[in-house]
Amino acid sequence: MSAPTYAFKGPSAPPSSFPTASSLRIGIVHARWNTECIAPLVKGAVQAMKKAGVKEENIVVESVPGSWELPAGTQRLITAGQVQASSNVDDLMGATSLLDDGGNADASSQSSSKASRAAFDAVISIGVLIKGSTMHFEYIAQSCCEGLMRVGLDTGTPVILGVLTCLTEEQALQRSGVGEGAGVHNHGEDWGTAAVEMAEKCNRWG
Template sequence: MKGIETPEYNAAILAGKRIAIVVTRWNTFIVDNLLAGAKKHLTENGIEEANIELIMCPGAYEIPLACQHVAASKQYDAIITLGAVIRGGTPHFEYVAGECSSGVMRVSLDTGMPIAFGVLTVDNEQQALERCGVGENAENKGEESAACVLEMLCVIGSLNS
């Protein structure tokens, strides 16, 4: 599996940060691998396991609403979204993937909260497997999403200090 290049995080900024991970119930094998990668990266980089909250939602279409409520709770400093939308033979893929992506961005901009978009939008199951850490050319987009959210917490933290 390919590793990701991550910056040096500011441990003082990340100390005590609480991260919500919003995860879909669809494509569980893929999503479980994304979740494992995200949690591993967070804990290896100073986020205590007790400060990581898993929030399940039905599917990718529901992720933005879940994120909106997570942000409104004011209990978390950042959100990671994880899911997998795999193209099928109908236009359903475009509606779900597009609305999920734009909804997550809207919540992030409206709240100022870092939200990492770790929802795979792929053409087939093989692409999903490669992006969740399975296979010889695999990478884990869950890990990358965790890296993204930690870096954004550091960027925002340094701008506001």
């Protein structure tokens, strides 16, 4: 038997149901570099969370310039303790940034009614890094991934690593579910499901 040209590696089946999904609040922070990939990844994550039972109004989408900014943006979103109205999924690229306006009155009134809980049960950090001809890729990729791990451990809020580190544009597009043929899979869907699973489990484990 000849070896497959592309082997999809992914998680095995998630839990069959998420009993507390309808009360979960999940944040997404995405970079704006490589938006051709970012947009479908964010949509994939949102769709998977809604399929698992998360309410659209409990999903907050924010953006930062590039992947380098993801750790700081994710940390700020978690620690600001603010809940904003959900961004429209079809208008993801126009989402306003919580980081730009420093929060607003609506956010504080919402968070006060939920004071006993953190603002977010999980946050997904989404970026797409594509290797170029300099060392930029290596520095940003490593710092970004290490930073996101640190934010998750330091804050105790599950942070889902939604960062593609691709050697070519084709790899990035395939993993964003864009295009045709073998190997096309939207990794954003896996990140959405992982966020729901980790949010539920970490809430249960305390």
